[in-house]
Amino acid sequence: MIELTHVSKTYAGKDKKAVDDLTWKVADGQITGFFGPNGAGKSTTLKMICGVNSIDEGTIKINGHDIVTDSIEAKRQFAYVPDDPDRFLRLTGIEYLNFMADVYGTPAERRAPFIEEYGKRFEIYDSLSSRISDFSHGMRQKVHVLAALIHEPSVWILDEPMLGLDPKGAYELKEMMREHAARGHSVLFSTHVLETADQLCDSVCIISHGRKLFEGTLNELKAAHPTSSLEEIFLEMTEHE
Amino acid sequence: MxxxxxxxxxxxxxxxxxxxxxxxxxxxxxxxxxxxxxxxxxxxxxxxxxxxxxxxxxxxxxxxxxxxxxxxxxxxxxxxxxxxxxxxxxxxxxxxxxxxxxxxxxxxxxxxxxxxxxxxxxxxxxxxxxxxxxxxxxxxxxxxxxxxxxxxxxxxxxxxxxxxxxxxxxxxxxxxxxxxxxxxxxxxxxxxxxxxxxxxxxxxxxxxxxxxxxxxxxxxxxxxxxxxxxxxxxxxxxxxxxxxxxxxxxxxxxxxxxxxxxxxxxxxxxxxxxxxxxxxSGAGSANAYDGSTVQEQAPVFKALATTEIRKITRNSSVLINYVAYPAVITPVLFGVMLMSGSLSDTIGRLAGFGDVNRMVAGFVLVFLMFLATLGMCSNKIACTEVSREGSNWIHMKFIPVPIATQVRAKILPAFVVNVFITLVVMGGGGYLVASRGHISPLIVVFGTVLMIAGAWLMVCIGAWSESRGPRVEWGNDGDVNVKSLGGGADVLRAVLVGLAYSALPLLVTPLTNLDPFVFMPVIAVVGVVVAIVLGRILLAKTAQNIAVFE
Structure with missing residues (x-):
């Protein structure tokens, strides 16, 4: 579970708040979609949750651990996949997976079957001896997803996870997300592809200009706009901001 | 045209x-x-x-x-x-x-x-x-x-x-x-x-x-x-x-x-x-993965340090400019020191300098330590600990490892390179001078210990200096090129520390009346203690600076 309570942030030198008094709960057992137009504050919010950006006001807790006052334990609770897969390019795939497993304290007897199962599911298992710099964009995304999930945390935080994935890879990731939520855990992901959200999400949060416009289930959102598609609902809600 | x-x-x-x-x-x-x-x-x-x-x-x-x-x-x-x-x-x-x-x-x-x-x-x-x-x-x-x-x-x-x-x-x-x-x-x-x-x-x-x-x-x-x-x-x-x-x-x-x-x-x-x-280009360049290299769990610090070394050694621009060249310059300086043997004899024969041994002990140590500092000044591994990550630096913020631990793992290779340079310069040059009987090997050892302490402090101050304003806007670690990293001012601060340590043996030259056999050990011990204490303070500040960087 992720709990944001009256969270605000303003970047240095700017007058306008990037995130303005956001209160929001990402519940367990659900896949939560996080949407907003470009510059709405989505990445800022995700980075505050993960401890990358500081919080000016409010609190953020992951499974009860405050990201500021209990940061190390809070960081153990989640897997974070940023939107940029061009990282650790000089390591081989397996070196990177081992590194992340060591950082999160995953013993060999757990990491080996995970790497084999999910590496084959993503069809990158045979390429793990190669350097990440030799991978295509989609393969890099897959290896970073695997590395983030290798310690099998309860909370997944994915920023544009489908970007660059081939159809099979995207399908496998969606299945993994469904399986994870079905086990009672939390999945939070941001995307610009609303059809994906429509297929996957149990609940959504929409922000614009740093403020929350909507939080609830997808059914509640659609019930409030019965004649509109998700895309039309989104455009209508964010257009007037 | x-x-x-x-x-x-x-x-x-x-x-x-x-x-x-x-x-x-x-x-x-x-x-x-x-x-x-x-x-x-x-x-x-x-x-x-x-x-x-x-x-x-x-x-x-x-x-x-x-x-x-x-x-x-x-x-x-x-x-x-x-x-x-x-x-x-x-x-x-x-x-x-x-x-x-x-x-x-x-x-x-x-x-x-x-x-x-x-x-x-x-x-x-x-x-x-x-x-x-x-x-x-x-x-x-x-x-x-x-x-x-x-x-x-x-x-x-x-x-x-x-x-x-x-x-x-x-x-x-x-x-x-x-x-x-x-x-x-x-x-x-x-x-x-x-x-x-x-x-x-x-x-x-x-x-x-x-x-x-x-x-x-x-x-x-x-x-x-x-x-x-x-x-x-x-x-x-x-x-x-x-x-x-x-x-x-x-x-x-x-x-x-x-x-x-x-x-x-x-x-x-x-x-x-x-x-x-x-x-x-392409993932087909390596042999197919056979599942054999899933390793036993390693301590976090070892995993961080190993990964840092891999990132340095697999980047030719960083490896050559920050490691190989400082290490290569060292043999060149060593060549200069080959002449220092005759120079020490020359100094010994000049009229007007009373105690040759104290002259040599102090000034030659200063000279050797200056050469070691000069050799180290190209080693910018510590001064670019965050900048070398480029856009990937956010990784340091969200993994469950204290930033202070990550910083230590990142600067360790820099310290190792500095120690190598120090040992070659002080060891080689000290041997040449000691073999002529103008300086006790013990004095050289204490000078070496002092310079290693100085090398540690150089690394810490370089890391702290860079942490006040890392340059991460240029790209990701696949594109890192030393020209993108800058770090001139950070290196300068580190070099000043090295020069300060190099000057310490002046205390056991004819400029003072201090006996090198008594005071060189004292200077070395004080230098080590200062390096450890100041180093801890600097690394703590470095971690704080990175923690608030965004």
Missing amino acids: SSIILLTRLQIMQSLGSVRAAVEKRAGTNGAMAGTVLIFAVVLVGLGWLGHAAYGLVGAYGIETPVYNILFMACGTLTFVFSLPAVLGSFFGSSDINDLLPLPVSPFAIVLSKALGALSASYLWTLLFIAGPLLGWGIAAGEGVSYWIMYVLAIIFTPFMPTAYAGTISIVIAAIFKRVRRKDAITTIATLLTLGISVAAFFISNNLHLSEGTAQAISNVGQAMGTVVMVFPAYGFAVYALVHVDPLGMCLYVLISLLAFIVFVVVARLLYMRIVTSLS
């Missing part, structure tokens, strides 16, 4: 990297240009003043030839050493070849522009050793117009031969190893082999040996000069032309320099395209 000019301009702009962007951001384009001109003018005038003063001291003795030989020797050697990364960076370090090949420009234009781009980066040594000193010397000597015309030609063509050597040798080696198919590995191999072959050739041809007395020291220098003029034959003509104001000599100098550069460009044209189009 226009495409050559355009592409060369592109290469020069790329070689300036983010330094230019940072300066222009602060001062604007005009301000950056004015600042650059001002710095060049100050350096030129300063070195010119030195040249003028030198002529005033020794000009009447008619020793222009050895003086000019020394200047050309230093310039040529340093240009060769430092143009090597410029050449390899220009040809292999940047990934622009994928953008250039589809353009309607000839491969010859691409190769020539890269060679000229590398050449342009080599003029710094010409400014320091030729332009400045010869300006003052020539003014003091009252030289005429002919001299000044040759002076300008000398400035223009001095880097041609050493750059051509560095480029030709390294590209031939890269062609031999092109089956490696990985750009970083080829660049590293080419750099190390070129330097190794060149250093070995220099020492073998020079027949360096331990010597006694000032005369032998000078004759060694003379021997070294002769070797360099043999290696850079054009310089012999340049020196002759400048000393005797001989147009024919200058024409020969220009022709030989141009010929060397033409050979470089022709060799590069023949070999470079074949190398670069066969480099690795």
